[in-house]
Amino acid sequence: MKRNIKRLTLTALATIAIFGTIPAGTAAAANEVACDNNRNDFLMVYVHWAEGPNRAYCFANGGEIDMKDYWGRSAWMVRFWTGNNRVQWFGDGRWQPNVPVEKWTQYEFPNNPGGVKIQSLAIV
Numbered sequence: 001m002k003r004n005i006k007r008l009t010l011t012a013l014a015t016i017a018i019f020g021t022i023p024a025g026t027a028a029a030a031n032e033v034a035c036d037n038n039r040n041d042f043l044m045v046y047v048h049w050a051e052g053p054n055r056a057y058c059f060a061n062g063g064e065i066d067m068k069d070y071w072g073r074s075a076w077m078v079r080f081w082t083g084n085n086r087v088q089w090f091g092d093g094r095w096q097p098n099v100p101v102e103k104w105t106q107y108e109f110p111n112n113p114g115g116v117k118i119q120s121l122a123i124v
Helices: 002-021
Strands: 031-033 043-048 055-060 063-066 075-081 087-091 094-101 106-108 116-118 120-123
Touching: 043 120, 087 116
Parallel strands: none
Antiparallel strands: 031 055, 043 055, 043 075, 063 120, 075 106, 075 116, 087 094, 087 120
């Protein structure tokens, strides 16, 4: 009995030592921020869902942004301003464009007046 308790205690201490020395990973996720007319360094995206008007959303920091609505429907992106960010979007089963859109770029979709269907955005 004492041997089992001792073995269990040593196993628990070894587990704590191992996990105590390995830093926890961090998830990369961009943060939604208030769209501020005095700032132009944020990613500003104009989207709409199945119904409703275009709405502006702003984001800061690197990472991915899920652009699905409450019911899981993809957004329709009409245009965006990259600000001080390089940006890609996920739509049609792949990240687009192959090379991220550069900083300080206004991007529109003239061939798709209703926008392009996207699932996610990435600030890279």
